[in-house]
Amino acid sequence: MTEDGKVHLTLRDVSEASGVSEMTVSRVLRNKGDVSARTREKVLAAARSLGYVPNKIAGALASNRVNLVGVIIPSLSNMVFPEVLTGISRVLDETVLQPVFGATHYAPETEEKVIYEMLSWRPSGLIVAGLEHNDAARAMMRNAAIPVVEIMDVDGAAIDANVGISHHRAGRDMAREITRRGYRRIAFLGSNMPDDHRARKRLEGFEQGLSEAGLALAATEFYSGGSSLRKGREMATAALAREPDLDFLYFSNDLIGAGGLLHCLEAGIDVPNRVGLAGFNGVDLLDGLPMHLTTMDACRMEIGVKAAEIVAGRALDGRTDLPARIELDPKLIRGETLRPAPDRA
Amino acid sequence: MTEDGKVHLTLRDVSEASGVSEMTVSRVLRNKGDVSARTREKVLAAARSLGYVPNKIAGALASNRVNLVGVIIPSLSNMVFPEVLTGISRVLDETVLQPVFGATHYAPETEEKVIYEMLSWRPSGLIVAGLEHNDAARAMMRNAAIPVVEIMDVDGAAIDANVGISHHRAGRDMAREITRRGYRRIAFLGSNMPDDHRARKRLEGFEQGLSEAGLALAATEFYSGGSSLRKGREMATAALAREPDLDFLYFSNDLIGAGGLLHCLEAGIDVPNRVGLAGFNGVDLLDGLPMHLTTMDACRMEIGVKAAEIVAGRALDGRTDLPARIELDPKLIRGETLRPAPDRA
DNA sequence: GCCGCTATTGTTTGCGCTAACAAAAGCATT
DNA sequence: AATGCTTTTGTTAGCGCAAACAATAGCGGC
Numbered sequence: 001m002t003e004d005g006k007v008h009l010t011l012r013d014v015s016e017a018s019g020v021s022e023m024t025v026s027r028v029l030r031n032k033g034d035v036s037a038r039t040r041e042k043v044l045a046a047a048r049s050l051g052y053v054p055n056k057i058a059g060a061l062a063s064n065r066v067n068l069v070g071v072i073i074p075s076l077s078n079m080v081f082p083e084v085l086t087g088i089s090r091v092l093d094e095t096v097l098q099p100v101f102g103a104t105h106y107a108p109e110t111e112e113k114v115i116y117e118m119l120s121w122r123p124s125g126l127i128v129a130g131l132e133h134n135d136a137a138r139a140m141m142r143n144a145a146i147p148v149v150e151i152m153d154v155d156g157a158a159i160d161a162n163v164g165i166s167h168h169r170a171g172r173d174m175a176r177e178i179t180r181r182g183y184r185r186i187a188f189l190g191s192n193m194p195d196d197h198r199a200r201k202r203l204e205g206f207e208q209g210l211s212e213a214g215l216a217l218a219a220t221e222f223y224s225g226g227s228s229l230r231k232g233r234e235m236a237t238a239a240l241a242r243e244p245d246l247d248f249l250y251f252s253n254d255l256i257g258a259g260g261l262l263h264c265l266e267a268g269i270d271v272p273n274r275v276g277l278a279g280f281n282g283v284d285l286l287d288g289l290p291m292h293l294t295t296m297d298a299c300r301m302e303i304g305v306k307a308a309e310i311v312a313g314r315a316l317d318g319r320t321d322l323p324a325r326i327e328l329d330p331k332l333i334r335g336e337t338l339r340p341a342p343d344r345a
Numbered sequence: 346m347t348e349d350g351k352v353h354l355t356l357r358d359v360s361e362a363s364g365v366s367e368m369t370v371s372r373v374l375r376n377k378g379d380v381s382a383r384t385r386e387k388v389l390a391a392a393r394s395l396g397y398v399p400n401k402i403a404g405a406l407a408s409n410r411v412n413l414v415g416v417i418i419p420s421l422s423n424m425v426f427p428e429v430l431t432g433i434s435r436v437l438d439e440t441v442l443q444p445v446f447g448a449t450h451y452a453p454e455t456e457e458k459v460i461y462e463m464l465s466w467r468p469s470g471l472i473v474a475g476l477e478h479n480d481a482a483r484a485m486m487r488n489a490a491i492p493v494v495e496i497m498d499v500d501g502a503a504i505d506a507n508v509g510i511s512h513h514r515a516g517r518d519m520a521r522e523i524t525r526r527g528y529r530r531i532a533f534l535g536s537n538m539p540d541d542h543r544a545r546k547r548l549e550g551f552e553q554g555l556s557e558a559g560l561a562l563a564a565t566e567f568y569s570g571g572s573s574l575r576k577g578r579e580m581a582t583a584a585l586a587r588e589p590d591l592d593f594l595y596f597s598n599d600l601i602g603a604g605g606l607l608h609c610l611e612a613g614i615d616v617p618n619r620v621g622l623a624g625f626n627g628v629d630l631l632d633g634l635p636m637h638l639t640t641m642d643a644c645r646m647e648i649g650v651k652a653a654e655i656v657a658g659r660a661l662d663g664r665t666d667l668p669a670r671i672e673l674d675p676k677l678i679r680g681e682t683l684r685p686a687p688d689r690a
Numbered sequence: 691g692c693c694g695c696t697a698t699t700g701t702t703t704g705c706g707c708t709a710a711c712a713a714a715a716g717c718a719t720t
Numbered sequence: 721a722a723t724g725c726t727t728t729t730g731t732t733a734g735c736g737c738a739a740a741c742a743a744t745a746g747c748g749g750c
Contacts, residue, residue: 007490008409010736021700026738034697051488056465057411058736060402061705064353065738076446077427085421089448098462101421101446103434117443120401143396145352229633259633266635288574288604290611355706366730371708379727403706406735410708693750700743705736713730720723 009052018046029054060122069125069311070118072102072111074196077226079255079283080300081129084151087304088127095312097124104129106195112137119144125311131156132197147314149307152298153198154327163306163326167198168205170296170330174250174278175209177332181339183248183276185218186210189235189260190252192222199252202280206250219243223256232259240267240275247275254279257293258286261337265290277337292335299328354397363391374399405467414656415463417447417456418474419541422571424600424628425645426474429496432649433472440657442469449474451540457482464489470656476501477542492659494652497643498543499672508651508671515641515675516547519595519623520554522677526684528593528621530563531555534580534605535597537567544597547625551595564588568601577604585612585620592620599624602638603631606682610635622682637680644673 011022018025020039027033028043035043046052060066071088073081088099102118104111111128115137118126125147131154133141141148141159148160155168178186188206190199210216219242221235235256236249249264251257257279264271271277271291282297306326313319356367363370365384372378373388380388391397405411416433418426433444447463449456456473460482463471470492476499478486486493486504493505500513523531533551535544555561564587566580577596581604585591594609596602602624609616616622616636627642651671658664 008736012736022736023701023738024699027699030738032738034699036698039698051484053461053464053485053489055467055736057402057405057467058705059738061406061707061735062737063739064705066402076421076430079424082422116398119398122400122402139396140398144398228630231633233633255630262633262635285573285600288576288578288607290607353706357706367706368708368731369729372729375708377708378729381728384728400706403735404708406737407706407708409735691750693748695748696746698743698745700741702741703739705738707735709733709735711730711732713728715728716726718723718725720721 009050010055013050014043014047014052017050018043066122066124067096067098068100068121068123069097069127069308069315070102070115070121070123071099072104072114072118072126072128074104074106074129076101076103079285080253080281080298083300084129084304087301087306088308089304091305091308091312095316097312097315099127099308106193108132108134108137108195112140115140124315125149127151127307127311129153130197131158131162132195147311149310151303151307153201154325155201158325161307161310161322161324163303163310163328165299165303165328165330166205167201168208170280170298171202171205171207172209172212173205173330173332174202174280174296175206176212177338177341178248178250178276178278179210179213179215181276181341183339184215185243185246186215186248186250187219187221187239187243187246188217188250188252189221189232189239189256190223191227192224202252218246227253227255229255229259229262232256232261233263234259236260236263240269249275249277251277251279254281254283254286254293254295257295258289261289261291261293272337272339276339278335282333291337292333294335294338295333297331297333299330302328354395355400358395359388359392359397362395363388411467411469412441412443413445413466413468414442414470414472414653414660415447415460415466415468416444416472417449417459417463419449419451421446421448424630425598425626425643428645429474429649432646432651433653434649436650436653436657440661442657442660444472444653451538453477453479453482453540457485460485469660470494472496472652472656474498475542476503476507477540492656494655496648496652498546499670500546503670506652506655506667506669508648508655508673510644510648510673510675511550512543512546513550513553515625515643516550516552517554517557518550518675518677519547519625519641520551521557522683522686523593523595523621523623524555524558524560526621526686528684529560530588530591531560531593531595532564532566532584532588532591533562533595533597534566534577534584534601535568536572537569547597563591572598572600574600574604574607577601577606578608579604581605581608585614594620594622596622596624599626599628599631599638599640602640603634606634606636606638617682617684621684623680627678636682637678639680639683640678642676642678644675647673 011025014025015022028040102114127149129152150158150162152164154164221239223231269275278294310322313322359370360367373385447459472494474497495503495507497509499509566584568576623639655667658667
């Protein structure tokens with residue numbers, strides 16, 4: 001079947017092969033407008049036998065509509081984002097829109113470039129992780145005249161719409177849970193990436209929560225590069241060596257938290273009584289460790305769903321009634337690395 | 346600065362603002378052809394102050410060149426693929442090409458749709474995971490007249506170029522290592538997805554390797570859904586309950602393997618003497634477990650790099666001297682869950 | 691068979707840009 | 721100042737498709 005020879009098949013080829021006008025072919029292939037069943041069959045048969053694939057570049061230019069949604073996140077290898085992407089896909093799959101992904105690697109200049117590239121394809125919407133962008137990026141998104149949803153974080157001013165959790169609050173709430181349970185010598189262990197604003201905000205909120213209880217961080221430990229169990233182990237080891245009387249380790253994510261937990265268990269430390277631990281994210285990949293790590297769910301899937309709903313609703317249905325800001329509730333997952341709370345009246 | 350008002354800025358707007366022709370603006374923004382420094386400055390200033398973002402849709406149509414490379418993989422949330430994507434990005438970042446990702450969720454019809462969508466954007470190349478595709482997908486890729494690289498797997502016939510490892514061989518080699526070390530009651534534990542052809546090939550190779558030693562699988566255990574430590578634990582528990590005299594558990598990936606390992610350690614089983622374990626992939630995220638899991642490196646990063654090099658070399662430099670098939674060597678990572686090999690003459 | 695409709699098909703135009711070619715400007719040499 | 725170059729800028733046409741409008745076919749009622 002599938003003739004070669006021609007390098008680029010166009011509507012004209014299908015039109016000639018089926019004996020109708022290009023416009024009719026176009027209508028058949030897009031299911032747009034009325035076409036008689038007989039003609040439709042003829043056209044589809046011709047298109048199929050030629051192996052014709054429509055040229056969306058030309059279609060987009062002619063119709064001034066591009067059914068793409070740019071999704072810009074720091075990293076594809078961070079376990080945090082796949083779940084957000086799943087939420088986005090789940091919603092967009094029900095529409096004509098398609099997500100296109102770009103990664104910034106936590107670098108503002110890279111983010112600017114990625115946004116520029118995305119916008120140069122004139123997408124129907126943009127979903128961007130975080131509220132921090134450089135001026136150029138911010139200006140481009142403001143001028144783009146498409147729905148822009150900033151996700152993950154709500155601590156700051158959004159350009160357009162915003163869906164996420166307050167990382168500041170997440171940190172503060174965790175601090176309250178920890179202090180309320182009687183832990184007093186508390187360490188923070190996390191990444192030292194200056195552009196991981198959400199981790200920074202959690203730390204700030206955490207410190208605020210501690211200070212409300214009259215406490216300050218007893219130790220901090222930072223690492224660079226990607227997370228892994230090993231990094232968590234090393235940090236826990238180092239922190240406990242330096243400050244042996246620590247009684248709580250708060251990690252900036254679950255993977256390093258799990259590593260820290262493994263270290264403590266191996267070292268024969270009584271968890272959660274002698275030392276408690278907590279992470280962040282609610283990564284269920286890790287469910288299955290000897291002990292459930294205390295963590296806080298970041299509502300990742302739901303963030304993706306809500307963000308996609310806003311983009312789809314606005315871009316496709318022209319809805320203007322959709323919320324511009326959705327703050328979700330990170331929920332504490334108690335696990336077994338946090339002592340039970342004391343009874344209170 | 347950035348004037349609003351106009352919804353769509355075009356070259357003409359920049360041209361009028363800077364007092365030169367559209368063509369000259371186009372040349373400046375693409376760094377193409379000679380433009381005097383003075384004109385260049387004028388144009389760039391105008392473009393910047395207007396907030397102009399070129400329209401790649403129009404550019405691509407006019408030039409018949411689209412600097413995108415479609416990358417089609419089963420899943421973004423499988424820990425296996427981020428590393429491949431990293432390899433691809435690393436190479437393409439040095440070129441004008443940009444990767445665009447699509448996920449098939451291991452469903453051939455979804456794959457067909459994703460390939461169709463990708464091709465309708467007329468990309469410069471395609472990188473597709475696996476060698477198994479339905480007829481329509483295969484025909485489209487054959488007719489696309491662009492470089493198509495099938496990755497991960499080399500056990501089968503490729504459409505165009507092919508980079509990967511032999512999963513059949515990986516399974517067989519692992520069986521040889523295991524039997525050589527004296528394990529005899531061996532179980533396979535993996536996913537039951539009918540369309541995970543690479544896992545299937547590993548199992549087939551594994552069985553062949555066993556039969557060379559006069560053995561057969563003593564047990565199999567399958568799961569559905571995503572991998573997690575918990576799944577691995579459950580499968581190990583179930584397999585050992587059913588066949589208490591098993592002395593080896595071969596898992597189809599590292600995550601479930603790690604779960605199995607945690608179960609064995611907790612149950613007080615002597616690893617690797619009473620029971621040995623192995624996984625597949627070489628996921629270094631998990632480095633940091635109480636014991637290093639034996640596994641086999643799937644060369645994921647290198648697969649991405651080589652595939653991208655082939656696409657870039659062919660699409661950009663018109664090179665025809667690039668290899669059409671690259672088989673990489675999966676390397677055994679011994680870890681500590683496999684007994685030492687007996688000495689041999 | 692003619693009218694007036696609706697269902698179906700066709701024609702023209704232009705989306706915003708770049709390739710190819712055309713023209714003009716700059717500049718040293720004679 | 722005219723010549724022959726190179727460098728810089730402009731003009732024309734068309735990429736493949738879909739919107740808007742135009743035309744034709746089909747069909748029932750009289």
